[in-house]
């Protein structure tokens with residue numbers, strides 16, 4: 087069995103967290119490939135090393151002294167090294183980084199030093215080999231990851247039986263120059279490595295015990311989701327829930343490798359398992375009809391009414407093209423006979439709404455044009471409602487019983503989610519009533 091384990095920033099924030107990581111690694115000899123983020127926040131007031139490195143870079147760029155900021159970073163690493171009695175030569179490492187800054191170094195190089203240094207310390211502490219991400223994660227010049235080359239490099243560099251620690255969040259271009267991923271990218275590194283080594287599971291260790299059925303700021307102590315499919319997860323994260331970087335799913339999904347979200351601060355909790363297909367386990371323990379409830383506030387609905395327009399070929403396409411001209415991405419387009427509603431994020435049309443309206447009036451001469459904002463979109467996601475007649479009807483009647491007015495309804499054709507639009511002010515209440523009825527009462 088091969089396990090790839092990735093530790094997020096909070097899991098390596100200080101020496102206390104390093105100790106927890108060691109226990110987790112020792113508890114299971116299959117945890118062979120270890121990917122680390124840069125040290126994150128120890129507490130609410132603390133800073134993430136990555137943020138401090140971006141800040142250092144800004145100081146370098148503007149020609150002001152970066153010393154006070156850089157010192158915070160150095161102190162953090164020295165304190166971890168000294169309290170764990172490690173020997174890693176941080177003095178030389180910082181000298182090299184300072185010299186690079188004096189030469190005028192790239193932002194990507196400087197910021198990548200967060201995961202680099204954390205992984206150096208972690209490798210020594212875990213008595214594992216350090217393998218630099220620059221030597222194994224290979225980018226093409228267009229920024230995409232060259233999986234074939236990465237696989238070949240991993241085969242070449244990670245041959246032994248010893249555990250290896252690899253920094254997350256960066257790799258290198260064909261000319262050897264360091265390149266960063268987008269923020270939160272260590273999740274992607276872990277997933278890419280899991281793909282390349284054909285891992286049996288990709289464990290992603292963070293500071294929550296997996297996914298929760300609903301936002302804990304809205305539902306007190308919501309239940310944890312034990313299993314979720316990749317498709318359900320896409321629906322959940324599209325609508326606002328995120329624990330994992332979106333792009334971390336693809337490399338493991340293509341090889342059917344499950345992701346297990348785990349909590350470094352509660353290692354006995356089994357966390358959430360994300361897989362392509364949960365049917366085997368569902369047969370033993372059937373899922374509830376609702377896997378998760380998520381959503382976002384602040385959408386705007388632009389409704390165009392024009393009689394006989396639906397008979398006109400190309401009407402909807404031309405209407406949507408107006409939004410495309412303004413680079414506004416569209417969330418949903420509920421259509422009835424002569425009514426076309428276009429739902430967009432309010433912030434996406436902040437600068438151009440009135441121009442869009444003016445163009446629609448001029449080019450389409452609608453019978454009526456209505457604007458509504460302060461709308462929230464809420465997604466009830468669940469593979470358990472597939473092929474269950476009346477599942478969405480039961481959600482809707484629950485809204486009715488709680489006097490929540492539904493403005494829009496949309497069910498995906500794969501019956502994985504029901505998306506409803508309600509007023510912003512009803513958002514929390516709507517989530518609560520679905521949670522209470524279908525999750526807490528388990529109906």
Ligand code: ASP
Pocket residue numbers: 094095123124134136137200254255268269270271272273
């Ligand atoms: N350290 C990077 C960030 O804060 C990458 C990561 O933690 O995944 O975004």
